[in-house]
Amino acid sequence: xxxxxWILQFLNAMQYSMLxxxxxxxxxxxxxxxxxxxxxxxxxxxxxxxxxxxxxxMTGSFWAAFFLAPMFVTLIGAVLxxxxxxxxxxxxxxxxxxxxxxxxxxxxxxxxxxxxxxxxGLDGPASLSGTTRLLGVDYPAYRLFIIALGLxxxxxxxxxxxxxxxxxxxxxxVENTNMxxxxxxxxxxxxxxxxxxxxxxxxxxxxxxAPILSATTTMGITILIPTLIVVVIGGLGSLEGAIVxxxxxxxxxxxxxxxxxxxxxxLTYALLAVVLIWRPQGxxxxxx
Amino acid sequence: xFYQTKLRSITLIAALIFLACYASFGSYFAREIxxxxxxxxxxxxxxxxxxxxxxxxxxxxxxxxxxxxxxFAIMSAKLGWPLFPSALIGLFAAVVFSGLVGWVTSRxxxxxxxxxxxxxxxxxxxxxFKSRWLGGDDGFGGISRFDLSMIGLETNDSLVFTYIGLxxxxxxYGLTAIVMRSGFGRTLSGIHVNExxxxxxxxxxxxxxxxxxxxxxxxxxxxxxxxxQHTLYISPExxxxxxxxxALIVVILGGLGTLVGPIIGAILLVLMKHEIxxxxxxxxxxxxxxxxxxxxxxxxxxxxxxxxxxxxxTQKHQSTTKPHGDDHA
Numbered sequence: 240x241x242x243x244x245w246i247l248q249f250l251n252a253m254q255y256s257m258l259x260x261x262x263x264x265x266x267x268x269x270x271x272x273x274x275x276x277x278x279x280x281x282x283x284x285x286x287x288x289x290x291x292x293x294x295x296x297m298t299g300s301f302w303a304a305f306f307l308a309p310m311f312v313t314l315i316g317a318v319l320x321x322x323x324x325x326x327x328x329x330x331x332x333x334x335x336x337x338x339x340x341x342x343x344x345x346x347x348x349x350x351x352x353x354x355x356x357x358x359x360g361l362d363g364p365a366s367l368s369g370t371t372r373l374l375g376v377d378y379p380a381y382r383l384f385i386i387a388l389g390l391x392x393x394x395x396x397x398x399x400x401x402x403x404x405x406x407x408x409x410x411x412x413v414e415n416t417n418m419x420x421x422x423x424x425x426x427x428x429x430x431x432x433x434x435x436x437x438x439x440x441x442x443x444x445x446x447x448x449a450p451i452l453s454a455t456t457t458m459g460i461t462i463l464i465p466t467l468i469v470v471v472i473g474g475l476g477s478l479e480g481a482i483v484x485x486x487x488x489x490x491x492x493x494x495x496x497x498x499x500x501x502x503x504x505x506l507t508y509a510l511l512a513v514v515l516i517w518r519p520q521g522x523x524x525x526x527x
Numbered sequence: 528x529f530y531q532t533k534l535r536s537i538t539l540i541a542a543l544i545f546l547a548c549y550a551s552f553g554s555y556f557a558r559e560i561x562x563x564x565x566x567x568x569x570x571x572x573x574x575x576x577x578x579x580x581x582x583x584x585x586x587x588x589x590x591x592x593x594x595x596x597x598x599f600a601i602m603s604a605k606l607g608w609p610l611f612p613s614a615l616i617g618l619f620a621a622v623v624f625s626g627l628v629g630w631v632t633s634r635x636x637x638x639x640x641x642x643x644x645x646x647x648x649x650x651x652x653x654x655x656f657k658s659r660w661l662g663g664d665d666g667f668g669g670i671s672r673f674d675l676s677m678i679g680l681e682t683n684d685s686l687v688f689t690y691i692g693l694x695x696x697x698x699x700y701g702l703t704a705i706v707m708r709s710g711f712g713r714t715l716s717g718i719h720v721n722e723x724x725x726x727x728x729x730x731x732x733x734x735x736x737x738x739x740x741x742x743x744x745x746x747x748x749x750x751x752x753x754x755x756q757h758t759l760y761i762s763p764e765x766x767x768x769x770x771x772x773x774a775l776i777v778v779i780l781g782g783l784g785t786l787v788g789p790i791i792g793a794i795l796l797v798l799m800k801h802e803i804x805x806x807x808x809x810x811x812x813x814x815x816x817x818x819x820x821x822x823x824x825x826x827x828x829x830x831x832x833x834x835x836x837x838x839x840x841t842q843k844h845q846s847t848t849k850p851h852g853d854d855h856a
Contacts, residue, residue: 276638276641332637332641336775337779340815340818341815341816341817342819347811351809467642505657508646511642
């Protein structure tokens with residue numbers, strides 16, 4: 240195994256990490272602000288992929304799907320927010336887990352009704368169909384695009400959270416919702432905006448993943464567990480935690496599968512167990 | 528706190544008689560359904576004891592059941608041990624596994640407990656899924672049922688097997704009810720309501736929670752032994768987290784913290800599943816909507832709601848009398 244092999248694995252791990260990041264960041268910010276555990280977040284990811292495939296089939300353009308699918312998913316998220324999420328916010332973790340578990344079932348069958356049980360593919364954009372030479376290896380350009388997308392979202396979110404007024408409002412609300420409300424921040428409007436934004440990112444992750452992974456009815460459930468692990472390892476509600484968590488899990492799963500195939504699947508769960516015992520609040524907790 | 532009220536006793540007996548009749552007068556297929564209900568009901572009782580009384584919403588109960596089933600199947604089918612000792616080993620393995628999970632997670636609460644149990648359950652699932660010796664995701668067969676011919680029972684007869692299952696269900700219920708009525712169960716409820724106060728009273732709450740999980744593992748293990756002997760075959764499907772999720776649905780559908788509720792919930796869920804799949808392929812969505820509706824309607828579940836109405840009705844006449852039960856917590 241030469242150096243180029245490891246570079247290839249490094250890029251694969253980066254690409255998987257970025258996908259996990261796009262999903263976990265929405266989940267974690269929603270939890271940090273709304274104290275809501277949305278297991279159906281991964282179902283929105285699945286909806287993003289399927290809606291993207293339909294939009295691409297209708298318009299013939301990947302980019303139309305890439306921009307429209309997150310919007311449709313945001314719309315679904317907004318409907319969910321007003322019908323269920325908002326009234327479940329104070330209902331305790333068990334009821335939240337149950338309701339969103341029910342939603343997973345509903346979305347699963349909605350997809351089966353709308354698109355059938357067969358795995359569907361989505362062609363990536365023609366401009367990104369080839370390979371690019373990077374660090375001495377030929378790597379698919381589309382996968383590099385996902386890495387860039389993840390890094391771009393990461394940088395934008397950091398800028399927004401750290402440098403803008405709305406970012407300050409979000410940070411204040413995560414720290415102490417009541418105090419933020421007392422200072423005149425419209426907290427319920429903020430909740431709604433953040434929830435929609437998280438849903439949009441889930442949809443974006445779905446449509447971005449479709450050309451690589453192809454859309455299946457189980458894709459939501461499959462990615463849900465690693466996403467939850469990322470969020471818990473990083474620290475529920477923490478942006479930095481989601482970054483660190485997704486990189487750790489992305490690299491551990493990719494390199495684990497290469498280096499210790501028989502043990503790799505247990506590795507992630509073992510890490511989660513260790514973190515939960517040693518630092519139950521996560522590696523980088525949201526509240527210092 | 529648990530009270531074996533008259534309403535609960537009547538409902539329990541009615542449910543058992545219903546299942547026995549359904550199996551006796553129905554076809555072979557009806558008996559398969561009843562065994563499926565029995566397995567799910569025992570698993571849900573085991574989860575109710577954790578979630579309803581201890582406040583520990585576990586997503587690893589499927590794994591607890593699966594560990595017992597694998598333990599039994601490995602000892603009997605792979606290593607050729609006699610069946611009864613193998614079953615005891617299986618139950619012991621489930622108790623050890625659950626106790627360990629309970630001990631490690633005893634300081635976590637709420638969503639962290641849910642996530643931690645999910646992780647340990649999936650860890651066990653992945654272990655069996657990846658194990659080549661145990662057939663990986665295909666699992667393995669060659670399991671046989673208890674030989675009870677010396678007392679004149681032919682367990683390979685589907686009706687006899689169903690009756691034995693019903694007896695084990697009653698035993699699991701009775702055992703759990705006795706433990707929940709004892710000081711141990713009262714202390715567990717106390718920890719659920721106010722852990723700090725129980726600590727101040729000198730209770731080692733972490734150890735107590737771990738013991739409760741271990742006992743829950745024993746009950747879940749009973750379901751695992753029946754499941755392995757029912758299909759004579761075993762696969763990692765038993766351990767996957769959605770099995771635990773299904774048990775949680777059953778508990779909520781029937782009524783959390785009532786012990787009878789899980790039996791009612793299991794009957795409803797399995798019958799709904801089979802009835803709906805006669806008409807449509809999309810029973811998942813229906814179950815999902817029923818679950819959402821149950822939670823939105825107050826989360827008492829079917830039996831819990833009936834009990835709530837019943838108590839309201841009777842309390843109008845006797846406002847001060849509480850349901851009786853021995854208090855020595």
